[in-house]
Amino acid sequence: MRVVVLGAGFAGLELTTTLSAEFGDGAEIVLIDESEAFVFGFSKLDVMFGRTNPGAVFHPYRNLDKPGVRFVQTTIHSIDPVAKRIDTDAGTFDADIIVIALGADLDPSATPGLVEAGHEFYTVAGAFALREVLANFDGGRVIVGVTAAPFKCPPAPSETALLMHTYLTERGIRAASTISLVMPLGVPIPPSPAASTALLAAFAERGISWHPGSIVDRLDRERNTAVLRDGTELPFDLFLGVPRHHAPRVVVDAGLTVDGWIPVNPLTLETAYPDVYAVGDVTSVGTPKAGVFAEGQASVVAQEIIARVKSGDAPATYDGHGTCYLEFGDDLVGRVDVTFLSGQAPVGDLEGPSLAIAADKVEFGSSRVARWFG
Numbered sequence: 001m002r003v004v005v006l007g008a009g010f011a012g013l014e015l016t017t018t019l020s021a022e023f024g025d026g027a028e029i030v031l032i033d034e035s036e037a038f039v040f041g042f043s044k045l046d047v048m049f050g051r052t053n054p055g056a057v058f059h060p061y062r063n064l065d066k067p068g069v070r071f072v073q074t075t076i077h078s079i080d081p082v083a084k085r086i087d088t089d090a091g092t093f094d095a096d097i098i099v100i101a102l103g104a105d106l107d108p109s110a111t112p113g114l115v116e117a118g119h120e121f122y123t124v125a126g127a128f129a130l131r132e133v134l135a136n137f138d139g140g141r142v143i144v145g146v147t148a149a150p151f152k153c154p155p156a157p158s159e160t161a162l163l164m165h166t167y168l169t170e171r172g173i174r175a176a177s178t179i180s181l182v183m184p185l186g187v188p189i190p191p192s193p194a195a196s197t198a199l200l201a202a203f204a205e206r207g208i209s210w211h212p213g214s215i216v217d218r219l220d221r222e223r224n225t226a227v228l229r230d231g232t233e234l235p236f237d238l239f240l241g242v243p244r245h246h247a248p249r250v251v252v253d254a255g256l257t258v259d260g261w262i263p264v265n266p267l268t269l270e271t272a273y274p275d276v277y278a279v280g281d282v283t284s285v286g287t288p289k290a291g292v293f294a295e296g297q298a299s300v301v302a303q304e305i306i307a308r309v310k311s312g313d314a315p316a317t318y319d320g321h322g323t324c325y326l327e328f329g330d331d332l333v334g335r336v337d338v339t340f341l342s343g344q345a346p347v348g349d350l351e352g353p354s355l356a357i358a359a360d361k362v363e364f365g366s367s368r369v370a371r372w373f374g
């Protein structure tokens, strides 16, 4: 059975690792990605705030060495979900099973003024460029603002505001600065009231002004002002934006999306096409767009494929569970355990923040690197 996995992010790496561990050289798995290397989303914040070097967070795909898995670095141009054929710069791939794990693309140019007057910290290039911008910042009015929903890792803008507080404090320019956070959500982390309460308290303690239920519609570059959807104007010296997200064009062109994202069976991750699965940020499965959920979904699909090949029992269905780490600044990290069960209100608890959980977060990243690339 030839499995072609599109995208080597959180989901694609987890899926191929599990299949390789099960089938070894007996597997025929092709993993396709146009990038040279994997970068964790949270590493973007580490680089931007000078907590690590850019070179330390690239995990090159050339180091992938999994029995039965062939990595191909190329751009995917079309997906035929009926013929199960994929066209790329490196030729055509025919599959028995396709798993689409192409994530969400980002479009800073969709927000008027963002490219000209602001910065974004969601792409690798944007976050890495901000490292120097921040190092040269002398203080002033900082806005962390979301420009559209849905967006990856809903805690990330809150984390960025808190890390900004620590960064400016350590540089001795916090008193000369203000920090505002503009978010479309009513509370920072809707499924976890405990985490939301802790974050709102942290914002209040640190003098971070919180603008819930808002979206930044555009930046007025003449007046260095962010214009919110309700007409509110916030002047800034430094704007850090979360750009508009959309499914990769190749997925839209394949006719796989409804309302912008790929609908899937929330229990099995099957698309409307037989033998075509979709996992992670590219779907509208109902969990937030985050690596931990992408990984959990990939794991379910891997077990499904293993059961099919071995004619085994149907595997467990997707339970919508994920553990997210939450940066509070001052090197403290909290942990939120959330479950999104289909048809039920999501629930989540907060642990910490603490230095011990900060160490667990480091282990979370390094254990993935060891498993996926080791």
Ligand SMILES: Cc1cc2nc3c(=O)[nH]c(=O)nc-3n(C[C@H](O)[C@H](O)[C@H](O)COP(=O)(O)OP(=O)(O)OC[C@H]3O[C@@H](n4cnc5c(N)ncnc54)[C@H](O)[C@@H]3O)c2cc1C
Pocket (backbone or CB within 6 Å): 006, 007, 008, 009, 010, 011, 012, 032, 033, 034, 035, 040, 041, 042, 043, 044, 045, 074, 075, 076, 077, 101, 102, 103, 104, 121, 122, 123, 152, 153, 156, 248, 250, 279, 280, 281, 282, 289, 290, 291, 292, 293, 294, 324, 325
């Ligand atoms: C600042 C920030 C902080 C974050 N922090 C966290 C966190 O702490 N915890 C967490 O769980 N999540 C976090 N995330 C979110 C996380 O990074 C994503 O949700 C996760 O990577 C999604 O996994 P995925 O496999 O669905 O897609 P991705 O990891 O985005 O992988 C998709 C892959 O598809 C490839 N691709 C796309 N189109 C094509 C094409 N046409 N041809 C070839 N290849 C293509 C891309 O190159 C990419 O490698 C964060 C994100 C950001 C931006």
